[in-house]
Amino acid sequence: MKIELVRHTDRPESMIARAARISHQTTGEEKDYSSEEDKELIRKLRDWGHWSPFEFSGATFYVEGISRSCLAQLTRHRLVSFMVRSMRYVKQNQEEVVIPQSVKEAGLADEYREGITKSHDLYQKALDEGVPKEDARFLLPIGSKTSLYLKTNFREFRHIIELRGGKEAQWEIRDLAEGFLARLSEIAPTVFEDLTEAR
Ligand SMILES: Cc1cc2nc3c(=O)[nH]c(=O)nc-3n(C[C@H](O)[C@H](O)[C@H](O)COP(=O)(O)OP(=O)(O)OC[C@H]3O[C@@H](n4cnc5c(N)ncnc54)[C@H](O)[C@@H]3O)c2cc1C
Structure with missing residues (x-):
């Protein structure tokens, strides 16, 4: 699978700390804080379980080559925005299928x-017979690969990584969660450091 960090909030840790500080600030008292002061505050917020400031920074990812099975798990996360390649409009190629290591x-x-070849042959036959892609896709396996954009805030990314990066999670979505963690840790190390340390 390919996991590309496309965009993120500018200076994400600074944004989180800035949002959090308003709770103790009188209007007109804003000042510049060092990144060390921001990091110190973020660690306190984490310890206190004060999660709403983490909603003020977020990121957009492009993900390629996960199965429709993984997609079904991922889209259960209701606070994430998704844009997925359509099987109604785009023809699926035969090689676009995930083969689990266990198989x-x-x-x-x-x-x-x-088995995949058979289902794809039938898919192609259906298209040739004039069956629309939106119906022919019923013949494709759940292992068929897809591509998508997704966007959410850091609070929700933390939640996804905690749930889906755990050992109880299935390997494919776990790989995806680990990929999110690795890339997000590069841009906001303090926000995600406890999750990295827990690994
Ligand atoms: C190991 C594992 C096994 C699973 N097995 C199954 C299974 O067998 N069958 C199945 O159907 N699903 C299964 N799931 C999916 C799971 O039930 C959740 O739907 C999925 O993990 C999304 O989690 P969430 O609802 O916490 O997250 P999100 O939708 O990302 O929500 C984030 C948080 O926002 C809050 N929230 C969001 N919406 C509401 C709401 N309507 N009301 C109150 N609070 C809300 C909650 O605090 C929630 O944790 C499994 C998940 C895991 C990790």
């Missing part, structure tokens, strides 16, 4: 590919 280890990769 390979069970020695079933060849049979799996045969």
Whole structure:
């Protein structure tokens, strides 16, 4: 899978700390704080469980090559905005399928590919017969790959990483959550450092 960080809030940690400080500030008292002061405050916010300031910074990702199965899990997160490649309008290619490692280890990769080929042949036949893509897609496996943009704030990214990066989560969405964590840690290390340390 490909996980690309497309955009994010400018100086995200500064934005979170700035939003948080208003709770103790009188109008006109705003001043510049160092990034060390911002980091110190963010750690306190985390310790206090004061999560709303973390909603003031966010990021947009482009994700390519996850299965429709993974997509179904991801889209359960209601605070995320999604834009997904449509199977109504875009024809699916045969090679666009995720093969789980466990299937390979069970020695079933060849049979799996045969099954995929069969379903894709039927998909192609349906298209050739004039069946619209939106109906022909019913013949495709849940392992079919998709691409999407997603956007949310850091509070929700933390929630997703905690839930989906855990060992109880399925491997594909766990890989995705770990990918989010790695990239977000580069732009907002203090916001995500406890999650990284917990790994
Ligand atoms: C290991 C694992 C196994 C799972 N197995 C299943 C399964 O078998 N079947 C299944 O259907 N789902 C399953 N899920 C999905 C799970 O039930 C949640 O739908 C999914 O993780 C989204 O979580 P969320 O609702 O906390 O997150 P989000 O939708 O991202 O919401 C974030 C937070 O906002 C708050 N919130 C959002 N909407 C509401 C609301 N309407 N009311 C109150 N508070 C709200 C909650 O605090 C919530 O935690 C599984 C998830 C995991 C991690």
